[in-house]
Amino acid sequence: MNGEPRKRISERALSVWRIYGMIGWAVSFIAFATVIALLIIFDGPKWIIPILVILLLGEGYFFIFFIPTLRWRRWRYEVREQEIEIQKGLFVMKRTLIPMIRVQHVDSSQGPLLKKYKLASVTIFTAATVHEIPALDEGEAEELRYHISRLARVADEDV
Structure with a gap:
């Protein structure tokens, strides 16, 4: 584990x-x-x-x-070569593993408040679900979006 x-x-x-x-x-x-x-x-x-x-x-x-x-305090994430792990929750902790092979595309978004604070969210789409990593630094969000996209392509090519 x-x-x-x-x-x-x-x-x-x-x-x-x-x-x-x-x-x-x-x-x-x-x-x-x-x-x-x-x-x-x-x-x-x-x-x-x-x-x-x-x-x-x-x-x-x-x-x-x-x-x-x-x-x-509870929000955490990690991007690994084979999967993305997201942990969130207030009183009940929820941990989600997203296999890289299931990732279809990745977006970043920024509303007016996030833009004011130089933050952006990254949204990960699979066939059945949508997962969001909120409020990352703008540069980190763009880097993460490209990184996940590259890993998803590699995982797709390995199949």
Whole structure:
């Protein structure tokens, strides 16, 4: 057994995932603020308001700080001559082996947030599945895309 994959994604992924968490939290904030406003306007039970505020603050901490940090710590990958191994998960760890012979093509992508932080994701396509290695440094993502493509061609020629 090869053990745990050694390569990590960029630490700048934390910033991107925290921004995604803030966007989700902002949507929750609007929903919670609406409920609180309705409770005040319609003279609802006031004891619910502090509970909602505590829940909102807890959700903010969870999705802006806790989840991105845990996600980054757990995300690992490794590209070997015969396979690609991906490890991910928050509370349940999932390890995936992708045989190089099954790789059909490899893409890299970069949305606006990833571009701002000079990051890119690599997507690996097989006949049945799609796997993504998120938030790599731009140069590393391009290099990885070419490297996997070369290994997949060699594996295909060996068949």
